[in-house]
Amino acid sequence: MITIKDIAKEANVSEGTVDRVIHSRSGVSKKTEAKVRKILERHSFKVNPVASALAMKKKHQISVLIPEYNDSDLFWKSPYLGVLKAAEDVKNFGVYVSVFRFNQSDPVSYLNAFEDLLETKPTEVIMVPNFSDETKQIIKELEVLNIPYLFLNIDIKGFNNIAYVGQDSYTAGYVAGKLMHLNNPESSEFLIIQTLQNITKNNSISDRIEGFKDYFFKNEIKSNPRGLKLENLNDTLENQEVINSFLKNHPEIKGVFVPSSRIYMVVNCLEEHHLKNLQLIGFDNTPQNTECLINDSVAFLISQKPFDQGYKSVRLLADFLIQNKTPEYKTYLPIDILMKENVKYNGRDEFVSENNNAVEVF
Amino acid sequence: MITIKDIAKEANVSEGTVDRVIHSRSGVSKKTEAKVRKILERHSFKVNPVASALAMKKKHQISVLIPEYNDSDLFWKSPYLGVLKAAEDVKNFGVYVSVFRFNQSDPVSYLNAFEDLLETKPTEVIMVPNFSDETKQIIKELEVLNIPYLFLNIDIKGFNNIAYVGQDSYTAGYVAGKLMHLNNPESSEFLIIQTLQNITKNNSISDRIEGFKDYFFKNEIKSNPRGLKLENLNDTLENQEVINSFLKNHPEIKGVFVPSSRIYMVVNCLEEHHLKNLQLIGFDNTPQNTECLINDSVAFLISQKPFDQGYKSVRLLADFLIQNKTPEYKTYLPIDILMKENVKYNGRDEFVSENNNAVEVF
């Protein structure tokens, strides 16, 4: 292993000078810089990241803004655990991570969490751009402060985010369409259930729906997907009533597509005979959804690898900070097709203790 | 961040003593050990792996024994790249990796490669136990030398390997069965093509076949899978003749299952009209196989995440060596279902330069 000392010796300069060249610091004459750079090149010298990390004075602060999770919607737990795990991995490299959470249906909490986040004086920000208008406001602040930001899970256009980490929602929906069709080659009458919330705020949901419909369109399969827009997707009497009666009035429907992570709620709402006869396809391997796969009430889930989303986001930025690796602009994660038989090998979030002391959580 | 120095100060002992306690080295009185250990406990002290790696005198050598790859069978390139990448990640932690390759159809090259491998004086070995008898011989040597070994990709029973990293082949085959059935709910006449080679040597192939058949059996779908055993799976006139005439004689066959990574060879052999009418399912996202997905000649591929297999094996051992984390005995990787629409987001091996200087390759 070749070291700075070796390079210095070969160039007849001091280690300090080599260090200056490596980091393009000022105070080196053009002549010696050229000399040193050539030798570095010849040996294809790479700094030892371990030693570098130990010596590094400059610390980095990555602050993360993501939705909170609760028992009825566990989706955001996985990205959170992914962030935690990555934080553990990078903390000894001088990169510290703080997580701030907001209520997914409350724009004010989004802004408040962001204000709190700013107090950590982040060098970089990872965020889930959940509300369109408020995001504009936040981004404006970040750009004034010259803080690079990365979008996680939701891919909004029109901003200068240094990367997007998440799924290609359109294609994921397209895949869902194909799976739906596979099981029902003869029929193309489906129901798509979404919430009003989703419609206004989360464009990954609408991208999925667009992809789903496009599958039939592009493959020239005539289909007539119905849409049902509910206030929320909780297991309420009202929802049960609405869904079941809709299905009763439309017996031609053979499948239900739920482009959110709440298909288990639909399962809870459905009457037994519907569960038997319908093919259900949803998103995300939350524990409740996975349970539905196992007990045969749901045919397929598409996972967007939420743990990996959190993990990758942090690692991407950390590698950028530590090793100056510019990240890919789009980091699309796989579109995982889960069914009863293969779900057990998928997406178990690697174990991380929740009171991980590498992360501040707010 | 709490350091050894802090602990030492609090316990009124020297840093050396704390170090001895942390590493359970000898030469500490029971009294002081208890005192120090309690303080370590209270602060839940963890050594800084970065500083530790830098200071560590003891180096580790992981040597890897895997099949070689060539243009017509690229499968083993991915695990190899995974090993390379992991090697790069751990080399600064004092873990060095060497790779030795053998000809997958030549037991002698297997033994020879192992003899070469031994000369690196490995502290741990990662191996693909490709030949049953020769493996026994190899393992015996390893156990005499007291070198822990890990099985990669092929899960042979009856040895004391510290872990297996790979897929659950039986379940993967089961999933393949389900996918086959999905597309052909009315018919259950299939053809399974394997090579004689596979039959004797590689039991993951037979596990896949068993799983495939069991899907129909356990779900009480009557099926009559035919088997075709070829000398090899190359695109020879002979194979074309055999396969096509078999299919002509069995027009009831609706699908072909190839439980190896060579389904693209079958595609090459098949006459055009068969390609149109048959549903093909195979394993592994090699470039050639992926191409078959994209041009619609193959319906599904099941990926065993070969890159990850290589990567994880090395990381598992390295974490064991560096941080003393005992690995899970079985590390099953996901059963990835790939089709035309989602293949592009799957399993692209992360870029690694092949002349990676973190690894010696033989």
Add this chain to the structure above:
DNA sequence: ATTATATTTGTGTACGTACACGAAAATACA
């Protein structure tokens, strides 16, 4: 009690890099 031996503890250096500080050399200005 004295010396010898074993046990326990402390000290110092090394790992490879980052960076502050000061010394030396080069240039500017008088």
Add this chain to the structure above:
DNA sequence: TGTATTTTCGTGTACGTACACAAATATAAT
């Protein structure tokens, strides 16, 4: 030519841990 200023460079210390070696203390043997 001499001094002031800027530019260029070298030296030294720190990061947190590992481990060799030396020092100090405790135990055994005489």
